[in-house]
Structure formats: C-alpha cells, structure tokens
Amino acid sequence: MLYFSTEGRAESVPFRKALLNGLAPDGGLYMPAEIPNLGSDFFQTAAASSYPELASRMILPFVKEDIPESKLNDICESAFNFDLPLIGLDERIEILELFHGPTLAFKDFAARFMARVMEYFLQGEEKELTVLVATSGDTGGAVANGFQGIEGIRVVILYPSGRVSRIQEQQLTTLGGNITALEVNGSFDDCQRLVKKVFQDKELRKSRAYSSANSINIARLLPQTVYYAWALHLAGSDQPVVFSVPSGNFGNLTAGLIARRMGLPVEKFIAATNANDVFPTYLEAGEYSPQPSRQTISNAMDVGNPSNLERIQNLYDGDVSAIKDDIVSWSFNDDETKTAIRESYKRYGYLADPHTAVAILGMEKYFKESDSKAKGIVLSTAHPGKFPAVIISTLSDSQPVPEELKIPLRKEKHSILLSDEYDDFKEYLLNM
Secondary structure, eight states: OEEEETTSOSOOEEHHHHHHHOSOTTSOOEEESOOOOOOHHHHHTGGGSOHHHHHHHHHHHHHTTTSOHHHHHHHHHHHOOSOOOEEESSSSEEEEEOOOSTTSBTHHHHHHHHHHHHHHHTTTOOSOEEEEEEOSSHHHHHHHHHHTTOTTEEEEEEEETTSSOHHHHHHHHSOOTTEEEEEESSOHHHHHHHHHHHTTOHHHHHHSEEEEOSTTSHHHHHHHTHHHHHHHHHHTOSSOEEEEEEOSSSHHHHHHHHHHHTTOOEEEEEEEEOSOOHHHHHHHHSSOOOOOOOOOSSGGGOOSSOTTHHHHHHHTTTOHHHHHHHEEEEEOOHHHHHHHHHHHHHHHOOOOOHHHHHHHHHHHHHHHHSOOOSOEEEEEOBOGGGOHHHHHHHHSOOOOOOHHHHHHHTSOOOOEEEOSOHHHHHHHHHHO
C-alpha cells in the first residue's frame, strides 16, 4: 500500500515513511492509494473477534508491507487494552464511550497505537525522532502518556495558553522526561500552523528528523476506523446506523468515512460542531472559508481551519453535493450545549461532557428533521470529569473526579512560554 499527498506534488510512499514523515513534503496530507472494501460479511462477523483482533484485521491491509501480521497483533493487543461500553439513552440513541483509556479521552486509541508502531520502526536507529503535536485539549495528554519513556523519541507539545481545561493542561505538562510542553500565546490554529510549517522548513528538516502525532498523520486515523465497526457489533444491528461525531479538526469523522468505504453500513454521519461552524458553512455555501477559532466550553473542537477537510474533499473529489449525501452538519452554541448536558442528566441520568453534548444535539436534530428509522450512535470523546468547571456551572453540582485525573492535578506544571511567531518556534527547535 502506497500513500499519496493530497496536494499531488510529492511522491507516493509506503506506510512507514508516511507515518514518520507526518506531513508530505509538499504540505499535503497522506492518503492511502486505495481503501480496501472488506464487504458487509466482514462487519457482520465482527462479533467473533475481540476488539484488538478486529483492529488488527481492519488495519492490516493498510500496513502489511511494513508490519508483519503477528507484530501488528501484538501492537493492537497492547494498545487497545481498555473497555468501549455502549450505553443506551433511549430506544433510538446509544452512546459509545471512547474515554476509558489512561487519559480518559478517545485520543488514547490513536496515540497508543502510534507510539507502539513508531517504537517498532525505530528499533536500532541511532537518530532521535522529534514528534510535534498541536493540541486543543485531549490530544496533548494522550500523546504525552502514550509516548512517555520511549527511547529515541522526543515529544514537543504545543497548546494554546488559557484555552484548555486545568486537568487537560496538567495531563500534558507534568510528565517531563522526553515530553516537553510549549504554552503558546495564541489559538489552536496558531499551534497547528507552527507545526505544519516545520515540515516544509528545509533547514529544520536537515537538522533532525520530525514527525507529527496530530491527525495530519495518517496513522492517527487508521486505528480510529475500528471503533465504528465495533459500535455496530455492540448495537447488534445488521442495518445501517447513524453516527453523530463531535467534530473539530475532523480526524474522527474522516476515520468514519474511511470505515464506510471499507464496507461499514452507515446511513449518515452527523458532523456536530460548536460555534466554530466552518464545516456547516462549507456544506451550505459550497465554498471553504477558514475563520479565526472561537473559544467555547467544548474546547477540543475550537478549530477554525480543520486540517482533515482536505482529506474529506479528496475522498469525494471535491464534490460538495456528494459530501452532503453522506454527511449533515450543524453548529451549536455554549448555551445549547449546557442545556443538552442538563437534559441528558435529567432525562436519562447520563452525564455528558460538553463535546458529547454537542453530538447528542446533532443526533436529536437529525431525527427531528428526517424520517430515519435507523439506530443512532453518538461518539462520546471525553470523560465529563475532565471539565469540572463546566459541569459545576451547568448542573450546580460537582461530580467525583476519577483517580486517573487526580494524579496529574497533584503534580507540578512545567511549560515553556512561546509566542505564536514561527521564528520563535524555529529558534527553540534549533537550540533544543
């Protein structure tokens, strides 16, 4: 399997090089040259597999020239060793909880997979690899946890100062060792811009090897295809379902679209966004216009220029009408999000974090505005305990903080303040 650049000006490369490059030399995002259709029978037999077995079977066609099947099995067994419960809200809507990994966020799936694959590829290498990560919240903590202590890899995390929750900040700034946190005076889009520019900077690329653990890296998306198929198995459905996906940088949604191309029966995807409504606007207007990101209570989705839109456009050859056949998208503000948190807790006894609440709103709107009879599955991307201030202000009630979150709160924060100017970031990298 070869991977091509969405910009079309770089040579196609095998999976190993696509992973370690992070971004293509022409600034494009890597995409697989083909997406294998596994057929509906494959997904109907998912019940016969454990989750790690299903993951290995779905990922293998994309990596088999670079990773032996037996090694991929070991990687998946090690990476995906936590639960994925499906919780019913009512007879139509179910919640797939993706936050039972070590940092209580869905990013654990991809981060743990990538760390183990990179470690495998770098065995025996003398040159250190620097992994750059821009985070709007949960990615930083998941990557820090997944890559901590791995020899030959140094991780540099950029996060927007004052725009992540305290728990999220503690998760990415307290590990030390091979993990460094840069606190950027700007937005997530600024952090993402800084990371992307490195991959087109010839001087920096000559000085050391760089990769990325953001969803610009295709290896982030491959493991995320799997839980869509597992959700269908847990739902016990042999009919197409509707997925509502809280969306910011659109890596999670893009993974679902790839799973659909692999044969997963899906009636519709809902791209549920917060006030950062660039994607709903794109579908309505037919033209893409990035915008400055807006700060919201669902901070991991505060993205005004989502990278993975480039991959979505590539999947559909830039045909907006074809995209709209498969995806609907709506934007919800903070007041609506808080109302959804209160209503879910009151009606179902279910406490949703603000990102999951946005996705619940999307699912409810879809069922109100369509004649669909399908089952709806909401992807829940983070534990509500990561957002205590939002929960307290919304419910006037505090909730128990899981022990996994108490540990980083007891540690000392270590971060390096940085402007949002590329020259300052480049100087840091040259001198580190």
